[in-house]
Amino acid sequence: MLVYLVRRLGQSLLAIVAMAVLVFAGVYAIGNPVDVLINPEATQAEIAATMQRLGLDRPLYEQFGIFVMNALQGDLGTSFVYGRPALAIIMERLPATMELALVALFLSVAIGIPLxxxxxxxxxxxxxxxxMGGSILGFSLPNFWQGMLLILVFAVLLGWLPAGGRGETTEFLGLxxxxxxxxxxxxxxxxxxNLALFKMSLIIRLARANxxxxxxQDYVKFARAKGLSGRRVVMVHILKNIMIPVVTIIGLELGSMVAFAIVTETVFAWPGMGKLLIDSINLLDRPVIVxxxxxxxxxxxxxxxxxxxxxxxxxxxxxxSEMKG
Amino acid sequence: MSKLLEINDLQTHFHTRDGVAKAVDGVTFSLDRGEILGLVGESGSGKSVTGFSILGLVDPPGRIAGGRIVFDGDDLVAGGEPMLRGLRGKRIAMIFQDPMMTLNPVLRIDTQMVETVLAHERVPRSEALARARAALVQVGISAPDERLRSYPHQFSGGMRQRVAIAIALLHKPDLIIADEPTTALDVTIQAQILSEVQSLCAQSGTALIWITHDLAVVSGLADRLAVMYAGRIIEEGPTASVIANPRHPYTRGLIDSVPKGKQHGRMLSQIKGMTPSLLHLPEGCKFAPRCPRADAACRSEPALTPTGDDRSIRCHHPHEDAERVHAP
Incomplete structure (x- = not known):
């Protein structure tokens, strides 16, 4: 188990390094942020000074080297726009997104698997x-449209729930x-x-097929032949076997839920980090994007x-098998 | 004393898109306590479906369409699921064909054994575990404590089948239905399992229905034989008598197609033709199109007729009773 974990950890680190190179090079290719940030009437000298101040006049590999050195010390750069550490700005928004994603995940699992x-x-x-018919609607209707429809029905027509924002918050474990x-x-x-619907549909279909x-399988028939109750056959013998693919998908989808809650956050004006990313891309706030x-x-x-x-x-x-290998 | 199991005119049908397949069509037999019955037939003859029908484990689209299955005085077809669940694993146990598939791959052996005990008896877990351990010892598994904590993939096929047999023995059932339990195993393991099951059943007085396509396997084991063809029993009687003197042309064909010694250089005889599709069975006797003895009379279906010597045959033109003819 330990060998397996160490090797798996190594693979994860490699993935992070590879992504760092791609992300940095990709963001560099988007364009020069100074063109967007600076007053259009600034002189050539002022532009050059700003570029020097932000470190944008250096070659790519040098910028990357500085980025990596700082990143290893927990510093992912300072926002061009806010003038504060990019990581701190993101971390302020992270709890809102994580909360939204985890609640959505809980809903999709708690409803999706039984269905x-x-x-x-x-x-x-x-x-x-x-x-099954409902699940097809769930993942074929566009996410933003589902969101707008939810607002229309539950917030506007019925008036049961608020249409946007985060409402009153309290502190829980420092968040x-x-x-x-x-x-x-x-x-x-x-x-x-809104965020759960797509994943729920996916989990429903996966759970059903499995x-x-x-x-x-013979082992399910054998379990029945042993005289087990239908409840035990389903809850233990079937459920434990279908959980293997379901957990894999849940893991993959949780990542994408956190990363791409952008649409839902935009529709519901949820102050998470997805909204922050959109703003940062518009302003070419490179450190925040990276x-x-x-x-x-x-x-x-x-x-x-x-x-x-x-x-x-x-x-x-x-x-x-992994322990042997 | 009444019979342990009496099956009367059992009909198990599968409703498919192409029509109704009568996998079991009028099967009738009975079983005494402690008796071993060999249920023999080719693939698709309905022998496994008969076994699953007894336990009410026929998967849709199959269902029991008629007939009675009386187990120790209770009609299982009428009794339905609650009665069946109480009997399954408790008084009627089953052993499956493929030991690689019968144990749940993600549950430990102890879990799978203990749950069987607890499904029928309210006993502490420790006692259930002790019984599971004893059952493993009974089927000849060494280091049972270690084995209980293992997963099925850590066992060989023969060992898994032993575990399945141990599970079947947990409640000392009155009847075990064994659905080709040695087919998937090596010949040496086959013989071991066979003799073990035989001695375990003899010890506990358990009746056994041994479903197989292999006459050689069952002839050394069973007290009685029932030969099935196209969902029907076509010949039934004491094993020694049926093997020595098969009277139905199909049974005779089966026995003749088993290779014997001193036959080098001779063609092995075989039954011509193929098993008919259950959706397109011939009129009259179902074996007639493949039968060397068939004639116009075979256009009507013969009934399973007792012949007086504790045997029954479903044939218009059975072979002569050789024993009776040549008896001094």
Whole structure:
């Protein structure tokens, strides 16, 4: 297990380094931020001075070297726009996005898996067909449109829930969170559902397909032949087998939820880091973009690492073969 | 004493898009306590479906369309799922064909054994575990404590089948249905498992239905044989008598197609033709198109008729009863 973890950690580091090079080179290629930032009437000398101050006059490899050296010390650069450390600006927005993503993930798992298993056990029933039909809508309708429709129905027509913002927040483990206050919770529900719908549909379909496959296996029939209750056959024998692919997808999708909550955050005016990224790209605020992308990479790589560990806990066959290798 | 199991005119049908496949069509047999019945037939003859029908484990689109299965006085078809669940694993156990597939790959052996005990009896986990351990010892698995904490993939096929047999024995059932349990195993392991099952059943007085396509395997094991063809039993009787003197042309064909010694250089005889599709069965006797003895009479279906010597045959033109003819 230890050997496996160390090797897996090495792969993760390699992925982060590769992404750092790509991100830095990619952002460099977008354009010169000074053109956007500086007063159009500035003289050539002023532009040159600004470029020198921001370190933009140096060659790419030198800029990258400085970036890496600073990054290793936890400094991802200073925002051109705000004049403050980019990482600090992002971290202010991170809890809001993480909260939104985690609540959405919880919803999609807590609703998606039971519905998917149900549809898998009774594929020809009316409920099973309805669930599958609904899931097609869930991931084929554009996300932003679903969000707008949710606002229209629940905020405008029915007036049950607020249309945007984060509402009242309280401190929880040193972070500002919404879900512990009633006002915050009402603000959280709609964006969380909006972000969850696509993943929920994906999990429903995955759980259904795997349930259908697993429930035809001999070991499920054998479990029934042992006289186990239908409940135990489904909750233990089938569920534990379908969790292996489901956990993989959940891990991958959590990363993308955090990274691409942008649409939902924009529709619901949720003050997360997705909104910050859009603003930063418009202003070519290079340190913030780079810091955001690096942080996203770090989150996704960490989640994947975590998923691999959970995966090996779920499937004994993986544990053994990887330990040998 | 009443019979342990009586099956009367069992009908198990599969409703498919192309029509109704009558996988089991009028199967009738009975079993005494402690008796071993060999249920023999080719693939698709309905022998496995018969076994699964007893436990109510026929998967959709299959369902029992008619007939009675009476186990120790209770009608299992009428009793339905609650009655069946109480019997499964407790009084009627089953062993499956492919040991690589019957154990859940993500659950440890102890989990899979303990849950079987707890499904039928309210006992402490420690006691259930002790019983699981004893069952493993009973089927000849060494280092049972270590084995209990293992996962199925750490076992060989033969070992897995032993575990499956141990699970079947946990509640000392009255009846074990074994669906070709040695087909997927090496010949040497096959013989071991066979003799073990035989002695375990003899010890505990457990009746056994051994489903197989292999006459050689079952002839040394079973008290009685029932030969199935196209969803019907076509010949039934004491093993020694049926093997020595097969009277249905199909049974005779099966026995003749088993290679014997002193036959070098001779063609192995075989039954001509193929097993008919269950969706397009011939009129009358289902074996007639492949039968060397068929004539106009075979256009009507023969009934399974007792012949007086504890045997039954479903044929208009059975082979002569050789024993009776040549008896001094």
């Amino acid at each position: 998917g298993v149900w549809a898998g056990l009774r594929p020809d029933s009316i409920a099973g067909r309805t669930i 500002q969170v919404s879900f512990l206050t009633w006002d915050g919770l009402t603000h959280l529900i709609l964006p969380a559902i 349930t259908r496959e697993v429930s035809l 810091a955001y992308l690096m942080l996203t990479v770090l989150i996704i790589v960490s989640i994947n690492l975590l998923v691999d560990v959970i995966y090996s806990l779920l499937d004994p066959r993986i544990r053994l």
